[in-house]
Amino acid sequence: MRPSGRKLSELRPISIETGVMSHAEGSCLVRIGGTHVLCSASVEDKPPPFLRGTGQGWVTAEYGMLPRATHTRNRREAASGKQSGRTQEIQRLVGRALRAGVDRQALGERQIVIDCDVIQADGGTRCAAITGGWVALRLAVNRLLEARLLTSDPIIDHVAAVSCGIYAGQPVLDLDYAEDSAAGTDGNFVLTGAGRLVEIQMSAEGAAFTRTEMESLLDLAEAGLAQLVAAQKAAVA
Amino acid sequence: MRPSGRKLSELRPISIETGVMSHAEGSCLVRIGGTHVLCSASVEDKPPPFLRGTGQGWVTAEYGMLPRATHTRNRREAASGKQSGRTQEIQRLVGRALRAGVDRQALGERQIVIDCDVIQADGGTRCAAITGGWVALRLAVNRLLEARLLTSDPIIDHVAAVSCGIYAGQPVLDLDYAEDSAAGTDGNFVLTGAGRLVEIQMSAEGAAFTRTEMESLLDLAEAGLAQLVAAQKAAVA
Amino acid sequence: MRPSGRKLSELRPISIETGVMSHAEGSCLVRIGGTHVLCSASVEDKPPPFLRGTGQGWVTAEYGMLPRATHTRNRREAASGKQSGRTQEIQRLVGRALRAGVDRQALGERQIVIDCDVIQADGGTRCAAITGGWVALRLAVNRLLEARLLTSDPIIDHVAAVSCGIYAGQPVLDLDYAEDSAAGTDGNFVLTGAGRLVEIQMSAEGAAFTRTEMESLLDLAEAGLAQLVAAQKAAVA
Amino acid sequence: MRPSGRKLSELRPISIETGVMSHAEGSCLVRIGGTHVLCSASVEDKPPPFLRGTGQGWVTAEYGMLPRATHTRNRREAASGKQSGRTQEIQRLVGRALRAGVDRQALGERQIVIDCDVIQADGGTRCAAITGGWVALRLAVNRLLEARLLTSDPIIDHVAAVSCGIYAGQPVLDLDYAEDSAAGTDGNFVLTGAGRLVEIQMSAEGAAFTRTEMESLLDLAEAGLAQLVAAQKAAVA
């Protein structure tokens, strides 16, 4: 029934290749089916101004998409002179999601910037950015621990994300572009390794949805989480 | 327990005054406690370019906040030269939410722009903007119906929104600023008059939350909806 | 003869409601006929950089207009990414006008920002902004005096403004939009409570005007001033 | 008494050199003492969009200042990414002033853009821009008349401008920078060749001024006008 032939609760193939950007403290190329996102983590010695003197650190994210990551070319945001509302919304989400997995006191007064750049898009780029961004963050923190710049691990748990939606009347896991374009309701679910919820964003451009539908999507997301976390574990091992 | 002395499931006082901007096809000043938002609806004869020739219309929203709507003055966005990510995120939400209550085919090739400007902020401005924006939209559509520019009513149902959060360990309805600043988890819930869901945005900057907590917040939102819809009905009567 | 039926030297009804923005140190909603402007005063502890160490303070103003304050919707300046020349010209005028009524040495090293946001426009918005802006400023200074942060009153005199113009060949006071659109020559006159002149801006897009015409407009402005100052006095009493 | 040793009612030396920009339809370098402004007129075949189909033309102006036209270098507006409020205010004034001397019906559906670029500034740049801008405009219109693209002369009269102010307690004509910086009250007066008024802008950053002072400045401006118009006549002869 799904355009890709996947089962309703089947994720696309996941691959996470680390160390792809040699200058970054942590980096990976995450591929969720046809969605490919380069994620890097850059450690900065100073926290943002609003945290100076608090002993706390910060994790933030920026998101971009190469102009031809999509079916037709999009205008380069650097050329148009501003980031779209969509871009800003996504990077704010990625930052919030990753911070939920970090003890900012233990991180100390530094900032880690996660850059997520979509090389190829086939739906679910923000979820891939979170899943891959966590791997880049984990690797950068590992390096700080190895260099004894950190004495305890500020990372509390895995954070990963997946989209679900009602496609052709059925709840499906991990929407690709063809499904996403046609889905009446969809949502992005960010969870921790322990299965707690970090962020839920559900939206109905078409008809409103019921609480039962919402529950079924959340069930799917919880079911998909284990594989994403397993891929993260394998990548950073 | 709540700073305002309200019960856990108690909304703030709601008032919706219509006709406050004489040039607009529809307008209201919605007050939810100390949060005051001016909402206007402007009818434009043409739809946005991507809908020309489709027979469908569009509803979009813009959001702003007066510099001194808040405890300390914020920089005017027109002076800083761009809308913040927060502003863009909110106005995208308001637009999506209101479109969910509209039959865009019945609206025909026109656009209605909902402007939501926060005069005074005390938490929940985006929810107030949706609740008040719907009233402005309803009034503008009424005018189109009266002028026989529309033959059938494109408005399917009420749309209203409320925030809920975990404050001091308890789920509470309709967070004010004091609660919002301290809440571990909070969410914005957009519902239709029939109680269906249009948008859920839940977020944990602090600790992740459980599915049980999510359910309790959604219960509160559903309970609060009736009063918001009643206030809308009284306003447009 | 006037579209509104007013006499040549008749102001529109004036109302000034104070305390309308609870977070501001001073605020009012000034209504001059169909022109409604929200004015707030925000006290900042530091003067602008060019006054640091001089012992002097500053009063500045910003001006905005809600998109649907006018007959047809204007593009939101925050969305277009810049303030128009008209906006900048007006806010510079409002700031200069209000500074003329302030002893900046007595104000000390602080800044008061006056925000003037037009909710509804029917001609004369810049004059209403000055008249209402003075009330917000007065209230904010009163609060500084009450808190003994100021030992002497830095406000020297009232400052108020009114427009006049040649409409249908006759000099008229306080142009509304219908008159303003049709007037050959018009001017904005800013005066002190004592009747001295702070600013005169007269302009002829159409035919040039004579000195006699200029004198007649100034006579009208001087005559209208008393009522504006009386309304300010009643508002801050 | 004046820093330059001039009499109270004495203009600075005026020189207007035409034909200084070979590509422009009209151009001049106007020098009023140490204030030097390059003015060019560019004829465009089409009016601005809001006049299409009306049979009327438009005259508009743009103003700029070379970074080192002043005592210390100013940031280049093209580099800072926007025109200052001052620049916009001036170019709006120059455009309005020149339009007051033009019959836009006789001009027909075309636009003439007057560019005024300050090479060296010593006070009164906006007045010099108007006085020189008129010469560039006159020359460009002459060319249209010679080419029989116009059948009647759309220029109604000369337009010229001069500043006056209260300096050291005395009304003085044509303020230079030293006087302008110290003047309590100053004004810019735009007049036609026939001595009618086009624009008056008077402003008191310091103490408010009296009507008597205003009259004395206007007297000076009227007296100075003849020399400016004579210089314009000599330049275009």
Place this chain on the structure above:
Amino acid sequence: MRPSGRKLSELRPISIETGVMSHAEGSCLVRIGGTHVLCSASVEDKPPPFLRGTGQGWVTAEYGMLPRATHTRNRREAASGKQSGRTQEIQRLVGRALRAGVDRQALGERQIVIDCDVIQADGGTRCAAITGGWVALRLAVNRLLEARLLTSDPIIDHVAAVSCGIYAGQPVLDLDYAEDSAAGTDGNFVLTGAGRLVEIQMSAEGAAFTRTEMESLLDLAEAGLAQLVAAQKAAVA
């Protein structure tokens, strides 16, 4: 003597992997040592406005760098709101270079946009962008030929580029970052497959250079060209 141990006239290892961006009409990932650039070609049905109706097409290029392509993170240009002078200079160069290898008449009224995004930088990014950009262009044109949208091949010849410089007193081929930072004089040389010159950019931030030095760098560039063209040929075979 070279930091990398390479011989003076030795290029870094070259690899060009095609088909890396599935939506693009042509794409490759070019790796010249540690410099990795993603290049895509997007075919647009219409030429830029200045070529409409001329029967000619256009090739243009855009250039970007991921924030963490470099040793320390650079600010994202989309976030800073503009492309740097360096970025604009490079993308203009890439566009000019590639157009030199194209018969724009044979291309017909369409535009091909080459996007070059640097994933990892180690000197010579603009040269890699040209070398890889040509491969993306070649692949996109092949697709147009296969689809019979073109009847004759508009590509005249290979275009490739390499940098050379005086490092530690010696002329060296293909500078990496360590050499580039220390080089007194360096240049970028763009050549065709036939060995003709398309662009030379030589620059001395330090001491000026002699004509003899210039000749020696050009000799090196000509010598290095063959390998670059061979790599292009292998990639598109």
Place this chain on the structure above:
Amino acid sequence: MRPSGRKLSELRPISIETGVMSHAEGSCLVRIGGTHVLCSASVEDKPPPFLRGTGQGWVTAEYGMLPRATHTRNRREAASGKQSGRTQEIQRLVGRALRAGVDRQALGERQIVIDCDVIQADGGTRCAAITGGWVALRLAVNRLLEARLLTSDPIIDHVAAVSCGIYAGQPVLDLDYAEDSAAGTDGNFVLTGAGRLVEIQMSAEGAAFTRTEMESLLDLAEAGLAQLVAAQKAAVA
């Protein structure tokens, strides 16, 4: 054969008038045929941030063009909100070129900003900007030496520039606009007084060029240099 009737190796008439901007530490108006550029040098007490504490100074340049310096009016960059890629490319070139003639250690921790504003354009504006910019720089440094703010002369040698190109199949010196528009290949050559090379920029939008052609253009540039340097010497004498 040349449109101007000049010989192949003939420069246009050169004139350099100094002291044309009275506030600048150094200034000139350079005229190379119909290309007229105002150049000023502004001395700033502080170096740019990246040189603080290094003991070294900096020379930088900015470039602009009056809107009607060209055949048809160009949009003012300050109004369009950004400098074009061409402008940025030119001002980076001018800065690099002038720095090549300066001992930045001897200059000490200060910055000299060279502003080059094209009043009238007829080809070769960037070369004229370099040639005239050097004169402004020389005059400003002379003033620092006279004021004993510098103890040794930081200027190492003259820097001047000229364009050459293949026009109608012949190598010609100092292209004017008519030649530049038609030239297949052209280049800009920056040289020192001693005849060493500072910058070479050669480009073929049309057919690629041969090394022999390149040599012939370089021969012409070297031949033209003497006259440019002689004009500089005369100007600063």
